[in-house]
Amino acid sequence: MPPHYPPVMLVDGYNVIGVWQRLQAMRDAIGFESARSELIETMINFSAYHGYKTTLVFDAYNLETPGKTEKLTKHLKLYYTEHKQTADTYIEKVCGQFYRDPMRHLKRIIVVTSDRAQQLTAVGFGAEWMSALALQQEVEITFKSVKHRQKAQAQDTKKLLGNRIDLETKARLAKLRESLD
Template sequence: MKEYLIIDGYNIINAWSELKNIAENDLEASRDKLVQMMLEYAALSGEEVIIVFDAYRVKKRSRTKQKYPKVTVVYTKENQTADSYIEKVIGELDKRAVIRVATNDWAEQQIVLGKGCSRLSARELHIDVQNSRKKMKGSSQKKASKITLADVVDDDVFLKLEQMRRNGNF
């Protein structure tokens, strides 16, 4: 079953202090940071992530999309809010899919729940992202400390190398 995480981009940026601090000086850098964090998160969670940034007040803007592995970044068209785009996408996705929407917007959360999806607050998403990073760091350290030659080469090559080592030819 396909799983989706749809994120109201500016809502999350304004809710997470590390992104909000970046946005005060450079909004584009904060967007890039959120996208980078979600690329890592999507790789670990397996979910398809859609990050929506609205261009509600941007003149003559047409919708644009950037595709990455497991992550799609959408900039809405002029006069379209992220909320309206999210509602539209929810209606278009496979009804059998698991869909979570991350936003702190209470009204949007109610609409999401009414459409059979689950809502995720900015805080809950932040905790998920932090936990996935800890999990990734822990598993990479374990893997690095336990890798042996037998893990890297096939059995025949390993046996030949081991025989050479024992015979002093190595």
């Protein structure tokens, strides 16, 4: 049996923030840091649910700093590009490595951006492409599914005997349990 490789998702963070209306509003009202934090939290949950190995890529083009990776969870890491490197060039580099990987036929890489040139480049390297809006829809569908499942589990607990008997009977049962100890 061939080895299992979890899907890899590369997300152009600032591109997504610029497309999702709720993140745009947050960015404009409070600043980039709050929008970035909200996107990170969203992607932690989404990636864990789907089992993706996600890298959120943020440009640090104008900062004179080396590239930096922060592993936040088993499923999500952040990459801040190095000086004079864009998220696009980093994503292209990773896609190029994927293209040269002799095991790529067993792997899946998804690039999330609404940048048309980046889309064409990623697909040219054999990666899948997802627009920022398509990711937003996938996130919303996933969260609705999770809520629906949680609601169903909560309803199942209402069916337990302990949740259906009156307080007087519960008190009598508690007394009986105490006398058995």
